[in-house]
Structure formats: structure tokens, C-alpha cells
Amino acid sequence: MEVKSVKERHSELAMHSVKFAKEEQRRRKGQEILFKWPDIEKQLGEHKHIYVVDARLGSNNHTHRLWYDVIPPHTEEGQEWRTLGHRHTVEAIIYFLKGHGHSIIDGVRYDWGPGDLLSVPMFSWHRHINDGDEPVLRIASTTGPLSLALGQAVYEDERYPEFWVYAQEGEEARKTLIPGGGSAESARVGNNRSAELYAEQVAFAMHEEQLRRKSKVLVKQKDLVFEPTAMGQLAYVVDPRIGFHSKALGVVMAEIPPGKRSGAHRHLYDEIDLIVGGAGRVIVEDKSFDFETLDVLSIPVFQWHQYFNTGSEPLRILAVNTRLAMDNLGLSLTHQGEKADYV
Template identity: 50%
Template structure:
């Protein structure tokens, strides 16, 4: 490593001082509203997902991306045969068109339009269509966070030569733990059972807990919920309006980074106003209206996407004749785990 000159050390120190203002300016210039018709036009021309929100295209969000995919039933039913693929990424998938099932770590989940599934970290998964010619879905994934941390791993049954852990046998491939040959509950590389735990020093017990963390984490994620039926959404009144939690650690989902909810505003009404220290992307499921984000007004309708800048005041207004519904993805669990969660409330909803 080259030794820096004194003035270069000073430059590094000043970058830290200036960072907050530069970051604020970047958020102000980043796109907030993504038009649905533009996304639909691109979907017709591409066989790959169309990204609405991603830091690589200048979006505000840094920890997760949001994209839409339109795949033929034939393609989805022939891509993978058994395992599918897995990644060091959490994902929430909302199905908009088609009917089918997803296999996550060997368990099949039937879905239809309006349903959501969550894909826990490093779970093998694949999707198949059983009714309709197309599968249209929207996905929020924490890929950008994994990439920035240098922890991104993607393994696909079609390309075993690129598997990082190079485990053999289908049972071994279902596990999160490198080097583990059995199903969850079996042994890791080091035998952790036996002996008198209380006889160990506090530091050694802490190390023992670290050794067993991956196994316990995998057990918890396999015991967590995966599927949410759109028909079962339970809206409850809040200061921000009517909200239904979809994917959240508080409701039995083993998700450490990302969460999902659906917000609803009746015709002619407005949501509450707040700002928060977490990222948020909102997809308009139904309705039309406008949002005031800081001092800017943004008109939206069904199919549009709003990318809310971190700690920006925002409030939504329904100007249409039907309920406005928002599919909201956020990284609130991640910020809470980091100890950075902060929310400020400005005004209650008017209903």
C-alpha cells in the first residue's frame, strides 16, 4: 500500500465532513417517479427484467432494487428442473398476472395475482406457471446491498461450475451452511454438542454461539412464513392511513433486511405525512392522485412507481374515484438492526 501524502489525508478527512451535504444533493437530483407506460413498453421488447429502481441507474435506493418481469409460461416451466437458483439476497415477489407455484427449499407454494412470496437469504427457489400464457411479477431484492458489502453469491442449477461452495448431492445443495452435508439440524464442520456449556468461559460460550449461528439462522428461516394471500390482507387504521403488513419480521417472516406492506387511501382522502431514515419504494397497484415529496408535487396513476428519498417528507393524495393502493417495499428491518431507525411524523391521515 502506498503511503499517502499529508494533503491526501486531509482530503479524505474533508470528504467525510462534506459527505452528508453531497448525499443530500444526490438524493434531490435522483429520479422519484417512474412511469408505468415506459416500463410496459420496455417489457415488450426485453426478455429480461426491467429495472425501475437500482443504484446503478441513478436511483435513490442503495440497499435494494425493484424490477418487473414478464416471462412466458414456457420459459418459466423449462428454465429449472429441480433446485432453481439461490443468492445471498432477500427478495419479496408480488404476482400481477398468471397462476402457478414457487418451490422454495423443496416446499411448493401456490400463488395467483395479488399474492406475495418472500424468498429468504440463500434459499433455493424456482417458479412455474400453471395457468395463463405469461407470468408477470414485481420483485424487490437486496442485491445492491450484498454487492456493496462484497458478499454477493449467485448459484444456479444450470451452471454448477460456478457454484461457490461446490457441494455435491441435492440434499447438501439445500443448505445455507458451507461444508454441511445433511439437512438443517445436522452437524456442521465442528461438532457443537456435548460437554458442559456452563463450564466454559463466557468468551468461549460466545465463540460457540458464533459457530452455531449459521445453523440456527437456517432453522429460523425455514420455520418462517413465505406466502401471503392478497385475499387475506388485513388493513388496520394508523396515523398514516390504512395499512396491511405483508412481509415483516413482526408477523413471522425471517427477513433481516427488507419488508413489505400495502397502504390504502380512500377516494378524496390523503395519507399522513412523515419522513424516515430508511429507503422506500412504492408501486401503485390501483388508483390515481399525487404525492408531495419535500416541496415537489408528483402526479401518479396505476402502474407508476415512486422512489422516496431517505428522510424526505412525503404525503399522498387520492384524487380518483377508487381506493388508491400502494405496494410498499422498504429496508426498515435493516436500519433497525443497525440501530439507525428514525421516523418523524408531521400530520395524521384525514380518514
């Protein structure tokens, strides 16, 4: 067996960093991009919960995932939750395609129907209930892969308190992130700048939780406001600049009229698109894909992409991205290319 010297081994490791960007670009190029609704629908008939874009299924997207699921009439997601439901250290959005129901999030009721979207705050207790006579069809996207990659993933379920890490048992859990509290005052010892900085550190988690509970949760379809941008008509759906306390997951809805095209851009964050209405074509670098309503697109990181409406209806695309996570890590990059031809 070949024995490498320490010097050789370390220069190999240094070279690994140099080669990495190019290898990563190759992985992005090999990524599966288009997921067709008829295939998803067939699987949903059997399983009711189908992961579509997910690193565990070979996707090169490491920050978020998307799945489709169905909640049968007059039942609840997960079943048998009564009060708290479950919570997890991920940000999540849910977009409802069919059916009517309500969700309980940290004790507050939100009613929803087709075209509405929920932004479930990080670590809030939640349950989703189908109130109607027809199945609820929805997609959900979460930052689960990001939490797992960071080694910070926690999932607490009302039915399994023996696995709880943060909460005490019972109804009080709904109100308390850290039993015993964590105000700045409770942690203050001494009267100096360092004591103050440490007290602020202790208070930070509690303060963040308060901000999340004050933040916006439900977006009704009728309240979306489309405005012209370089990328075309866009409505920001979930963004901290419009009342959400999101730190990782952002959502925009794009609308392109028949025969028109969006702008082209590329960015250093993951994007998953749900085709909400209409039909079209997307160009991703040197490839193109034709898509229809309810198809899903996984746009690889830092690949140029542009959308064309090839149908006769307005094309609506719900784009779920992890731009905020990258912004907050200080790792954002967005390049605008050709502008949309209808604004």
C-alpha cells in the same frame, strides 16, 4: 503539479466527512422519483425483464432494487431448472399482478395468483413456474445492491455447480447450508465461557437457516388486514413481527379512500412504491408527481413524503423498504409529520 502536504491532505479528508451529508442530500434531491407504467410496458414487450429502480441505472437507492418481468405461459423463470433452481444471499419479495403459477422454495410448493406476494428467504433454493395460459406479470425487489455494497454477494445456480461456494452438488444441497453441519456441539472444545461463545458463533448460521425455513413465505391478498395508523390504513405484509424471518426487506400495503390523504413522514431507509390500484399524487419535499396504477415511485432517503388519492377508486400502494436492514444496523430514524385525514 500542486503538491499537498500530509497535513493539508488529511484536513481535506476530515472536511469531506463534514460536507458529505449535504452532498448526499443534493444527490437525493436529484434522484428520479416517478417511473410510468406505459414506458415500462413498452420495454417489457421487447425484453420481458426490465430493471426500473436500480443503482446501475443511476438510482441513488443503494440498498434495494425493483424490476418488472413477464413469465410466458407454461414456462419457468430462467428456464431449464429442474430441481434446485438458484439461490442468493439477498432477501427478495415478488408481487404477482397477473397470471397464476407456483414456486418451489427449499423443496416446498407455494401456489399463487394476482395480488399474492412471496417473501423469498435469504439463500433458499427457488424456482417460479407459470402454470397457466396467460403470461405472469410480476414485480420483484431484492437487497442485491446492499449485498454487493457489503462485499458479501453470493449467487448459486443449479446449472453451474462449478461456481458454487457453499453447497455440495446434488439434492443434498437443498438441505445443507454448510456441508458437514455446524451445530454448537460439534464446535465445542473445553467447558468455559469463551468456548461456549465460540460454539454459539459456529452454530449461529445453522440456526438462522432453520429459522428462515420455518418462517412465513406466502401472503395471500385476501389475508391482508388493514388497520388505522398515523400514516392512514396500513396492512403490514412482510415484517419479522408477523412471522417472517426477514432482516433487511419489509413490505406494507397502504390504502387511501378517494379524496383523502395519507400522513406525511420521512425516514432513513430506502422505499420503492408500486401503485397497485387507483390514481393519486405524491408530494416529495418541494416537488409533486401524479401517478396511476402500475407506476413505480422511488422515494429518496430522508425526504418528507405524503400521498393523496386524486381518483375515484381506492388508492392502494405496495411500499417495499429496507427499514429492517437499517434497524438491524442500528441506523434507523423515522419522523412522523402531519397525520392522515381519514383515520
